[in-house]
Amino acid sequence: MKLTQFNFVTVALVFSLISSAFAQEDPTLFLNRANAKIAKAMAFKTSWDGPTSGPRIAAQKKSIILIASNLKNNSVLRVANGVKEAAAVAGWDVFVIDCWGVNSKHAEAFSRALALKPNGIVLAGIDANEQPKEMNAAHAQSVPVVGWHASTRIGPSDGLFTNVTADPKEEATIATLLGVVNSNGKAGVVVFTDPNSLYAQSKSNEVVAVVKQCRSCTLLSVEALPATTTADKMPALLTALAQRFGKKWTHIIGVNDNYLDLLATPAAAAIIASNKIEALSAGEGSESAYQRIRSKTVQLATVPEPFSLQGWQIVDELNRSFSGEQASAYTTPVYLVTEQNIAFHGGQLNTFEPNNGYRGEYKKIWGK
The missing domain is CATH 3.40.50.2300 (Response regulator)
Incomplete structure (x- = not known):
């Protein structure tokens, strides 16, 4: 080729x-x-361009439920792993519900999640607009919902506290x-x-x-x-x-x-x-x-997304919601990977891992 x-x-x-x-x-x-x-x-920045201030992680442990469209999907799985990694730093518990790629399971999974009375919910690869009843129930219970690819728009939209995604x-x-x-x-x-x-x-x-x-x-x-x-x-x-x-x-x-x-x-x-x-x-x-x-x-x-970074951002956005602050609405700039630049930013490991120190930056914000 x-x-x-x-x-x-x-x-x-x-x-x-x-x-x-x-x-x-x-x-x-x-x-x-x-x-x-x-x-x-084709030249992703190595300097951090995301949020540099925000609320610290509260001492009280939080319970988060991530509803995954399909954990067999590489992107959904890596985002879920990123959420788990960041939540461990925050001292939170994460429970994952997998819908196995079956759209009809989304509403049922959402209802199950609400029944467990979590502090927050993550919709990973599930359209928030397709779950109006469950989204309304989450709002009624004051449970913030953060999306990943849960809307076609970036930031607060479609009833979500925010939607984390590339453009x-x-x-x-x-x-x-x-x-x-x-x-x-x-x-x-x-x-x-x-x-x-x-x-x-x-x-x-x-x-x-x-x-x-x-x-x-x-x-x-x-x-x-x-x-x-x-x-x-x-x-x-x-x-x-x-x-x-x-x-x-x-x-x-x-x-x-x-x-x-x-x-x-x-x-x-x-x-x-x-x-x-x-x-x-x-x-x-x-x-x-x-x-x-x-x-x-x-x-x-390919035009990759930084799945691990997005998982950390999801945890940060939930923490902003818990603290009564607005979402950061941060999104990473688009990145194009070809044979010419595949060796950079995690390419050796066959993934997009921005070399911008995002883990350390989020830890600074959280006081961890």
Whole structure:
């Protein structure tokens, strides 16, 4: 799999096809913005840019229940582990309820959590809007709910004390722009998204919008594939897409790495290779994604999230709620991982682990 070097002159030319807002600018200003967009996404800062003040951890132990959409999902599992790690420092108890990827279990799990009378609840990968009755019950019991990917918006929203997430639109934008640059402005894109997730759909909608802004690119298809889609279904789908679009098809953009996991089987990978398709992800940053990028197999890039850091932030946000303070609404800037920068920020361990000292910073805030 080839990886186009990021020549900023080339980037500028491609970006002129992408954004009407950019195209209306002075060419020099446009070039500066185009250069900055790519460079910033690939060079994550090593200095802490999150909160530096907040309430100390109270002496009274707190009980937290984390409701996980599916602990078999790498991102959900790592966030849960981050919450446990941070809660141990705070001296809190954490109980996890796994919904096993079954949406119908969300309401039941939420009701079980409330029956245990916790001090706080975390919704990990579960849309808060889908649980209006349970959210109202939590408010009535004065139980704060912090979300992770529980809304398409960042910060306080949809009844949540706050929603911890990267900006899904920014993730989708960066991934799509990379696909456009990689194709020299002639991308033919098939998008894989989850029809059951508003968060995933917000990403795929942004991918579509960016592709359509590129005058010489083509949006070929948006494939609605539930998160429960199995790898054995992919060869037939890929074959049908290849027959339908032929050489026009150059790129697959998945809303997360799970979809690219489905492409890594020998049969699916052979179809991708024979049709010279490049695949990249608009989010997550799974271990398998890092391995594929490093080995130049199937996957070109990913836009990872710092799961452990987000777990620590969730604990910090809950502590702010317990203390009657406002949420920090902190979010990490978007980060793009390719073969060129995979060795940095946890890449050796196949994860995004920002080298910005976040654990020490949160401990300072908490007085730990």
